[in-house]
Amino acid sequence: MKIIFIINPQAGNGAALLKWHKFAKTIDFSHEAFITEFSGHAFQLVSQLAAQPDKSLVIGFGGDGTMREIAAAAASAGHLIIASVPAGSGNDFARTFSCFSNAQEIQRYIESPAGLATDIGQVTGTTEQLFASSSGIGFDAAVAQAVNHSRMKRWLNKIRLGKLAYLIFVIKTLFTFQKFQLTVEANEAVHHFDDVWLATVSNQPYFGGGMKISPCSSVHDGLLELTVVHGLPRLKLLAVFGTVFSGSHTNFSEVVQFSEKRFVLAVDRPVPRHMDGDEAGMASVKEELEFRASAKQWQQAKL
Numbered sequence: 001m002k003i004i005f006i007i008n009p010q011a012g013n014g015a016a017l018l019k020w021h022k023f024a025k026t027i028d029f030s031h032e033a034f035i036t037e038f039s040g041h042a043f044q045l046v047s048q049l050a051a052q053p054d055k056s057l058v059i060g061f062g063g064d065g066t067m068r069e070i071a072a073a074a075a076s077a078g079h080l081i082i083a084s085v086p087a088g089s090g091n092d093f094a095r096t097f098s099c100f101s102n103a104q105e106i107q108r109y110i111e112s113p114a115g116l117a118t119d120i121g122q123v124t125g126t127t128e129q130l131f132a133s134s135s136g137i138g139f140d141a142a143v144a145q146a147v148n149h150s151r152m153k154r155w156l157n158k159i160r161l162g163k164l165a166y167l168i169f170v171i172k173t174l175f176t177f178q179k180f181q182l183t184v185e186a187n188e189a190v191h192h193f194d195d196v197w198l199a200t201v202s203n204q205p206y207f208g209g210g211m212k213i214s215p216c217s218s219v220h221d222g223l224l225e226l227t228v229v230h231g232l233p234r235l236k237l238l239a240v241f242g243t244v245f246s247g248s249h250t251n252f253s254e255v256v257q258f259s260e261k262r263f264v265l266a267v268d269r270p271v272p273r274h275m276d277g278d279e280a281g282m283a284s285v286k287e288e289l290e291f292r293a294s295a296k297q298w299q300q301a302k303l
């Protein structure tokens with residue numbers, strides 16, 4: 001079995017590359033390593049591996065965006081087994097999917113490797129995209145967009161305070177975000193929501209760096225869960241956020257959850273979108289978004 005590392009040097013606000021250099025010194029088995037040069041490069045590299053017949057263990061060295069690219073490219077490629085060494089900022093992928101924390105664990109795994117078929121989410125609008133953990137629209141995507149476009153993040157990254165940028169933009173966006181109207185089609189019923197803060201479709205429980213937004217999600221049931229947060233005054237949203245880390249936000253009547261094979265979402269104004277926490281443009285009034293568990297499963301390392 002080939003062992004391939006794919007390292008995103010930008011992950012973890014740039015800390016991933018340093019972590020990789022230290023990690024690489026501890027590896028005592030034959031392997032190949034690729035450092036990504038641009039967004040989308042990990043997807044390209046794994047697509048090339050998928051087209052070759054060799055059985056490979058592909059270990060992503062990065063965060064949720066890196067792992068989305070790797071899992072998406074490995075979907076339907078049964079000869080590729082995927083795992084991660086968490087090196088991003090939020091690392092929600094590693095909270096549910098297989099990950100290694102040191103080279104010895106990898107060494108032990110490759111003595112008797114096995115894969116575990118795992119669901120991947122699919123969202124179809126004007127294009128079709130796959131997500132590993134979650135994808136959605138609204139407040140959280142607006143924060144991701146604001147942070148990525150700010151000069152402040154680059155400046156705070158330089159002094160290793162990148163996470164502070166998120167906190168600053170959560171507070172700023174709390175006062176500037178325009179809530180929207182949402183129509184959800186699920187299991188042949190149509191639901192309308194006003195004053196919506198966010199709608200997130202989850203394949204696994206975690207998003208946003210450890211928030212247990214969808215406590216009942218499983219990556220082995222062929223289902224996705226939709227969480228809609230609506231009708232909350234601005235400051236009460238902060239109170240709800242405080243409970244998301246434990247998963248008890250679901251007790252609020254303003255938090256509604258569905259579990260289905262398929263959802264179709266429509267909005268009344270352009271709303272920011274995210275895919276596994278990375279900004280993904282805008283949901284538009286003209287375009288319905290269809291979410292479903294893809295028929296293409298991927299293999300994660302069975303630990």
Ligand SMILES: Nc1ncnc2c1ncn2[C@@H]1O[C@H](COP(=O)(O)OP(=O)(O)OP(=O)(O)O)[C@@H](O)[C@H]1O
Binds near residue numbers: 040
């Ligand atoms: N060389 C590169 N230059 C710029 N961007 C890159 C490069 N390589 C990968 N990327 C992009 O960087 C984005 C962010 O990476 P990733 O999500 O893994 O890290 P993170 O944001 O620190 O972690 P998390 O999502 O867990 O908070 C990914 O979407 C990926 O496409």
